[in-house]
Amino acid sequence: xxxxxxxxxxxCHSQSxxxxxxxxxxxSQCRGIFRSxxxxxxxxxxxxxxxxxxxxxxxxxxxxxxxxxxxxxxxNQKPENSGLDxxxxxxxxxxxxxxxxxxxxxxxxxxFRNTQEFLNNSYDYVICCEVIEHFHNPxxxxxxxxxxxxxxxxxxxxxxxxxxxxxxxxxxxxxxFTHVFFYQKDTLEWIRANFGFREIVIxxxxxxxxx
Numbered sequence: 693x694x695x696x697x698x699x700x701x702x703x704c705h706s707q708s709x710x711x712x713x714x715x716x717x718x719x720s721q722c723r724g725i726f727r728s729x730x731x732x733x734x735x736x737x738x739x740x741x742x743x744x745x746x747x748x749x750x751x752x753x754x755x756x757x758x759x760x761x762x763x764x765x766x767x768n769q770k771p772e773n774s775g776l777d778x779x780x781x782x783x784x785x786x787x788x789x790x791x792x793x794x795x796x797x798x799x800x801x802x803x804f805r806n807t808q809e810f811l812n813n814s815y816d817y818v819i820c821c822e823v824i825e826h827f828h829n830p831x832x833x834x835x836x837x838x839x840x841x842x843x844x845x846x847x848x849x850x851x852x853x854x855x856x857x858x859x860x861x862x863x864x865x866x867x868x869f870t871h872v873f874f875y876q877k878d879t880l881e882w883i884r885a886n887f888g889f890r891e892i893v894i895x896x897x898x899x900x901x902x903x
Contacts, residue, residue, distance in 0.1 A: 697710055697714045697728075698710070698717065699717050699726075699728060699729060701717075701719035701721065701722060701724055701726065702724075702726060702729075702827075702828065702829050702830055702831060702873065703719065703722050703724045703726075703830040703831045703834075703873065703879070703882075703883075704719060704721045704722040704724070704831065704882065704886070705831065706719050706720050706721035706722065707719075707720055708720060708726070711725055711860070712860050712861065712866075714728065715727065715728055715731060716728070716860070716866065719879075721882070722878070722879050722882040722883075723876045723878040723879050723882070724830070724873060724874065724875060724876070724879045724882075725854055725860075725873070725874040725875075725876070726872060726873045726874070727866075727871070727872040727873070731869070732828055732872055733869055733870055733872075735803075737869075738803070738826075738870050739803045741868075741869070741870050742781065742782070742803060742804075742870070743782070745781060745782075754785065755785075755789065758785070758786060758789075758821055758850065760850070760895065760896070760897070760898045761786065761819065761821055761848055761850050761898055762786070762789055762790065764848055764898060764900060765790055765795070765817065765819065765848060766790070766793060766795075768817075768846060768900075769795070769816060769817050769846070771793065771794045771795045771796065772796060773795070773796065773816035773817060774796055774797075774798075774813070774814075774815045774816050774817075775787075775790065775795060775796065775797035775798070775815055775816060775817045775818070775819065776797065776798050776799075776800060776810060776813075776815045776817075776818045776819070776840060777790075777797055777798065777799045777800065777819045777821075778800055778801075778818050778819060778820050778823065778837065778840070779800070779801055779802075779820055779821070779823030779826070780799035780800060780801045780804070780805055781801055781804060782801070782803075782804040782805075784799035784801075784805065786819055786821050787799040787819070790819075797819070798810050811836070811840065813840070814839075814840060814841065814842050814845075815840055815841060815842065815845060816841075816842055816844075816845050816846070817841075817845055817846045817847070817848060818837055818840050818841060818845070818846075818847050818848070819848050819849075820837070820847070820848070820849040820850070821848075821849075821850045822850055822851060823849070823851075824849050824851050824873070824875070825851045825852070825865070825871045825872070825873055825874060825875075826870055826871065826872065826873075827872070827873050828872055828873075830873050834883055834887050835887065838887045838888060838889070838903075841903050842903070843903055844903055845903045846900060846901065846902050846903070847889070847899075847900070847901040847902075847903075848898070848899070848900055849898075849899040849901070850897050850898055850899070851874075851875060851897060851899070852865045852874075852897055853874075853875055853876065853877060853880070853894070853897065853899075854874045854875065854876050855876060855877070877894060880892060880894060880899060880901075883901070884901060888903070889901040889902060889903060890902055890903060
């Protein structure tokens, strides 16, 4: 009998087992679910996919979708706090909405707004809206996100969290080929504990990690 295919988890580097059709694996340690590295998109294909996004500050549907994240920032942060919209996309809709309330927030994106100097600063809060599922190397990226935060800072993320009530074979979220890493609540708790966050609050798709 052939040994089942396995890959090393890109978040915690533990071994995994096949989760779905040898295209996705589940980590034995952090319980992250990830796409096979053989199926990762190239940077060219990834950028081309992002350029198809229709996120627009005038799009009420999109504004409603991101409203839990916007509300969390406006509730927990002050206008004078420094913020970074990490993975902002080409239009930087999230940061533009928050700026409209008088907040001080910069926008960074590795494809569209690659201002490296923004990664040399520290912030009171960092926003990752529908970003963390795109991380090819989530261990490295969360290390960076933690470093970007001040000692009492907050990380606000939005992603669709996987749980056992979801039929993975039919799950729309996996069908976007740029979505390469999926989080369960156990995965997020592993991140909290191993990257030095003191608290995590999860409300549906919204994740608030507090330093």
